[in-house]
Amino acid sequence: MTSKPKSTLPWYREVSRTQWKSFFAAWIGYVLDGFDFVLITLVLTEISDEFGLSTVEAASLISGAFITRWLGGAVLGAMGDRFGRKASMVASILLYSVGTFVCGFAWDYTSMFTARLLIGMGMAGEYSASATYVLESWPARLRNRASGFLISGFSIGSVLAAEAYKWVVPSLGWRWMFYLGILPVIVALWVRRALPEAEEWSASVGEQKERPNPFRPLFATRTLATVNTALVVLGTITLFGVFTPIGADAVPLLSVLAGACLVALAVQLGGRKGWLLYLSLIVTVFVAFLYTWPIQALLPTYLKSDLGYSPDQVTNVLYFAGFGTAAGCVLAGFVGDWIGTRKAYAFTLIASLAFIFPVFATQDNLFLMGVLIFALQALSFGISGLLPRYIGGHFPTESRGSGLGFTYNVGALGGAVAPVLGAQLAEGKSLGTSLAVLTFAGTILVVLLVGFDVPARLNRVINPDAPRDHLAADGGSDESRTAPEPLAAAAVAGDTPAGRQPTAGGSGDRS
Numbered sequence: 001m002t003s004k005p006k007s008t009l010p011w012y013r014e015v016s017r018t019q020w021k022s023f024f025a026a027w028i029g030y031v032l033d034g035f036d037f038v039l040i041t042l043v044l045t046e047i048s049d050e051f052g053l054s055t056v057e058a059a060s061l062i063s064g065a066f067i068t069r070w071l072g073g074a075v076l077g078a079m080g081d082r083f084g085r086k087a088s089m090v091a092s093i094l095l096y097s098v099g100t101f102v103c104g105f106a107w108d109y110t111s112m113f114t115a116r117l118l119i120g121m122g123m124a125g126e127y128s129a130s131a132t133y134v135l136e137s138w139p140a141r142l143r144n145r146a147s148g149f150l151i152s153g154f155s156i157g158s159v160l161a162a163e164a165y166k167w168v169v170p171s172l173g174w175r176w177m178f179y180l181g182i183l184p185v186i187v188a189l190w191v192r193r194a195l196p197e198a199e200e201w202s203a204s205v206g207e208q209k210e211r212p213n214p215f216r217p218l219f220a221t222r223t224l225a226t227v228n229t230a231l232v233v234l235g236t237i238t239l240f241g242v243f244t245p246i247g248a249d250a251v252p253l254l255s256v257l258a259g260a261c262l263v264a265l266a267v268q269l270g271g272r273k274g275w276l277l278y279l280s281l282i283v284t285v286f287v288a289f290l291y292t293w294p295i296q297a298l299l300p301t302y303l304k305s306d307l308g309y310s311p312d313q314v315t316n317v318l319y320f321a322g323f324g325t326a327a328g329c330v331l332a333g334f335v336g337d338w339i340g341t342r343k344a345y346a347f348t349l350i351a352s353l354a355f356i357f358p359v360f361a362t363q364d365n366l367f368l369m370g371v372l373i374f375a376l377q378a379l380s381f382g383i384s385g386l387l388p389r390y391i392g393g394h395f396p397t398e399s400r401g402s403g404l405g406f407t408y409n410v411g412a413l414g415g416a417v418a419p420v421l422g423a424q425l426a427e428g429k430s431l432g433t434s435l436a437v438l439t440f441a442g443t444i445l446v447v448l449l450v451g452f453d454v455p456a457r458l459n460r461v462i463n464p465d466a467p468r469d470h471l472a473a474d475g476g477s478d479e480s481r482t483a484p485e486p487l488a489a490a491a492v493a494g495d496t497p498a499g500r501q502p503t504a505g506g507s508g509d510r511s
Helices: 017-042 044-051 055-067 069-083 085-103 109-135 140-172 175-182 184-194 199-206 222-242 245-306 311-339 341-361 366-379 382-392 397-411 413-425 431-451 454-462 485-493
Strands: none
Touching: 017 044, 017 055, 017 085, 017 109, 017 140, 017 175, 017 184, 017 245, 044 055, 044 109, 044 245, 055 069, 055 109, 055 222, 055 245, 055 413, 069 085, 069 109, 069 222, 069 245, 069 397, 085 109, 085 175, 085 184, 109 140, 109 382, 109 397, 140 175, 140 311, 140 382, 175 184, 199 397, 222 245, 245 311, 245 366, 245 382, 245 397, 245 413, 245 431, 245 454, 311 341, 311 366, 311 382, 341 366, 341 382, 341 431, 366 382, 382 397, 397 413, 413 431, 431 454
16 A cells, blocks of 8 residues: 655645634634633632532532533534534534623522533534534644644633633623623624535535434434433433532432433444444543543632632733643644654643642742643643544544534533532642642543543444544555445435444544
């Protein structure tokens, strides 16, 4: 097998003007997504004081957006598979911007929590829609860069939110931070009018007479439709009980019920050959959120409550954290395209371990705190910029939106668990120690899961013909297989469950 000669052009010249425009639009969506989502972490103490919330209740407001993420990721991801990535992007931006705006009118804990549910659905769709849109628009050999550069927008949004917090809250109050959340609607309207559809989706799905229907396995018969509708309702209700004080006395039972509902849905969506892939990706993402979101969600609270930092000092530290994450995402893109997605993920996370405990051992030196948090976020949270590329490579174009949207956002429940777990652990020790322990342990687990390619290895146990990487450059490798054409065609028509079909794929990951 002969390999294609490498381009002599600088990498940025390989990306066309239209592809850069598409990327910029998706990146702006991520910036505003990050701005809207982290607002709650910045004003959590102000909301707690006004509503009289406990630490656990306040942390559950962060968790609220994660409760509906799995549903939003599945529905909006399937919408992207069937109607196009652009339509899913627009719907997602509208959902999270309206949800943020409504938060400004909250009058108590329950009303704020309800608005956060809407934000969660929109954010879930934004992640899967924007990621698949950019990945399917850029050249195959640059898709780690596309992934890392895109996710950097979320961190830039968090930095802008911190700057807005410094100027808006002291003079206008915390509610005005949420009123600003309506601004992304303008971006949604621009995206709807100005941008083309993702090239890969248009080529492989857009011209088909029959579009994919990822939910077909769930509603194939009247009995299945009834059972799975009940599972969706039960799963949502039990998650609500788990992450709010309402279910405080029955959290273990509710957690088991919620987990059983989500596992049952994942197994059906994955189908006979893909169910193990779905479950293993969910576990991987869950653990990834456990190591990133304790700091992401509770760092402002730690700085203000434990260290007594002023709002200006908190903002300065968040600058370091935000720019560190953004720089890490960009670096991850280059390293991923250089040595492969999995190697880049594992090696960078191993390097981050050296900075976890020093961050929380530093208290009075603001500059040293900033430098350490910059390094930690760049190496730890920044490498998560490769998650869309890593997860998306496991799915063919026909089911990538729903597959990525469902597995990532069910796994994202780890982000709901993380702040609540951190707050509960802090009741027996300092919040800083709790955050350090959770981050360290979660990082080790992700290194093992991604570094040893656990999801793909498990998938090949029951589906040995599965391509190694659907997003890799054309040409294939010894590790890639091609599926029979009838099976791939049936999947596009919706007759095969999403993730089940081993459609023709690209080359294996270089890692």
